[in-house]
């Protein structure tokens with residue numbers, strides 16, 4: 001079983017306690033009614049599906065209940081980094097460093 | 101003339117007990133339970149009115165005279181009192197700094213004890229229950245099979261398992277299977 005580190009519980013926990021909650025850092029618009037249909041589609045439906053490093057939201061649903069963000073490699077399933085909700089997206093340089 | 105219906109508390113699996121050489125599973129006695137969400141300031145005032153500190157650190161608990169406060173999340177706690185009723189614990193004055201909800205009847209609990217209590221629990225719980233990873237006083241929401249539970253280690257070989265009352269028969273059966281599977 002995969003162990004996932006929860007940044008709120010500060011502990012490695014079995015993956016069964018967690019739920020994936022989609023792509024991280026999707027910015028919700030402040031004026032949705034003023035968006036074009038194309039922009040809305042992009043924000044609402046279109047998600048990255050990379051082979052490699054993916055930035056994801058996770059929820060420790062059967063634990064502390066908190067949402068947090070994770071950098072996961074979609075081929076190896078390895079969690080490269082977890083960080084609390086609200087913390088900035090790792091820079092490309094930081095992501096490259098994580099892959100080394 | 102009106103008559104007032106009197107509600108009698110029914111305890112799921114009241115008096116249940118199952119024991120092998122190494123594990124004992126018992127229904128815990130009725131308890132008052134509070135689900136608490138609070139800001140930092142709320143924690144200070146609730147700790148005062150409850151008479152015990154709501155722990156700030158993950159998976160930690162505090163206790164005082166039959167009353168226990170369990171850390172569940174960064175702003176969430178479960179308080180269990182084995183003696184008083186929930187009405188006696190709820191602060192008299194409301195505040196925007198906290199919410200306190202009486203969940204005494206939503207949950208029920210089992211006491212799992214004995215040398216192989218942790219092994220029996222691991223039949224359905226994927227957590228590392230060694231004393232190093234989950235020491236006495238540790239508590240956490242987790243899973244037991246398909247049921248969400250709150251696990252609380254009250255002694256080296258004693259665990260309290262809180263679950264929703266509708267899950268109690270399932271949790272009981274899986275605990276018993278786990279206990280039977282333990283072989284010395």
Ligand SMILES: [Zn+2]
Nearest residue numbers: 006009060064
């Ligand atoms: Zn957590």
